[in-house]
Amino acid sequence: MKDDPRQAYFFESLKTLEPALPVLKHITNKVLRLTDYSLKIGHCQGIAKACETNKDLVRRLALDNCGLTDDSFSVLLGGLSN
Secondary structure (H helix, E strand, O other): OOOOHHHHHHHHHHHOOOOOOOOHHHEEOOEEEEEOOOOOHHHHHHHHHHHHHOOOOOOEEEEEOOOOOHHHHHHHHHHHHO
8 A cells, every 4th residue: 555646645635634635536648637626735745745656647737727836836746756
């Protein structure tokens, strides 16, 4: 279970007391597509952790109206680049 990206996302989101959203189910062909999701820093940290757990999970982001701050987006990109 150590290498399970879903588990990594869930536990990382809980660290900031953010309820885990079902964002990982929106990954298709290594593209995470989210529209009208209200992502907080905890969600972004969780997604980044999931991507670090499985390097081939996400290669591209397609985000629309997700309310990301510069810091949140930076965390997301950091997870993809590591």
